[in-house]
Ligand code: SF4
């Protein structure tokens with residue numbers, strides 16, 4: 001570990017008083033009951049590495065990579081230790097020295113090149129059509145050791161292949177750009193289409209820039225900060241040149257990452273590299289970047305009359321995605337929307353803000369833990385006897401529906417915008 005980082009880590013680590021409050025909340029610790037898998041344990045190990053008391057061995061690797069990046073510990077730490085920053089720093093250091101597994105490296109590199117990504121997805125779609133069993137056996141087993149896992153296939157046409165880049169409306173109230181994110185773009189375009197119809201009905205003009213990139217979170221949480229920064233710069237450059245008032249998203253993870261770009265790239269760097277960003281739209285400049293990014297639920301509450309019709313009359317409960325509630329502080333808005341529709345029966349579940357266990361790449365590597373965490377969530381959801389689990393994150397939808405389907409549950413997870421029109 002280089003000297004500067006060592007000092008940085010030691011200074012920050014000294015803030016943790018080892019009180020153990022975080023152990024009462026960490027979903028991974030609650031499942032494994034092993035100290036090393038709590039925030040306190042992970043940080044103690046990181047400290048031991050920085051002080052060269054232990055080596056960065058396979059056990060250390062396992063401890064720093066088996067964190068969901070769910071922010072639960074940060075939210076509940078009485079002295080405000082930024083555990084998430086340590087986790088990223090530890091992964092960055094580790095990967096800097098030891099590198100990523102080849103398949104993961106190739107996958108992440110693809111996200112940096114739109115052409116390669118597009119061709120890769122087309123090839124996978126074709127293979128899936130010709131031989132879905134091959135895809136399930138070879139491709140999914142490379143990603144996850146659990147053969148029972150149900151991962152939805154890539155959509156026949158991605159969202160941007162289905163829509164023009166600009167959706168005009170008469171006398172627009174507002175103009176927004178839609179940051180789609182990879183899951184909505186390639187797997188759940190129907191979520192994007194629901195959102196666009198909803199906004200069109202509210203007389204909001206929408207641009208869906210075709211040149212947008214992944215938000216960067218898969219790279220950041222894999223320890224490739226440089227790669228994540230590369231994608232962040234691409235997105236900032238693109239979106240700040242658009243003639244729009246706001247940037248909206250329907251993915252809690254993408255939204256929290258976009259809002260955090262300043263922390264990722266660094267305030268100083270952003271302010272001193274304006275020439276790099278060629279800002280043409282003062283409304284969306286680098287300096288007010290985070291303030292112009294809205295999750296769809298907060299956008300609807302703030303800028304619309306909330307006169308929606310439901311796409312179905314039904315009973316629903318709501319799951320708080322960690323990246324929406326704990327990272328962005330958004331939890332009242334989706335509930336406000338659900339309660340405002342008279343034909344929707346909204347029933348709050350116990351522990352609505354408990355993590356679903358998905359955690360992006362976490363669920364591929366630690367599927368068994370991930371599944372057990374989801375089972376607690378699903379038990380609480382099923383107790384409400386509702387038809388749908390509504391949420392604001394496609395990643396949670398993917399993970400919850402996998403476990404719900406395997407369990408043959410009567411419930412299904414869908415996105416908030418799929419319930420509205
Ligand atoms: S991270 Fe916070 S909650 Fe956890 S042991 Fe340290 S001080 Fe206590």
Ligand code: SF4
Pocket residue numbers: 025026027028029037038039042066067068069070071072073074083084
């Ligand atoms: S971010 Fe979540 S999984 Fe990671 S240590 Fe904190 S509470 Fe545990």
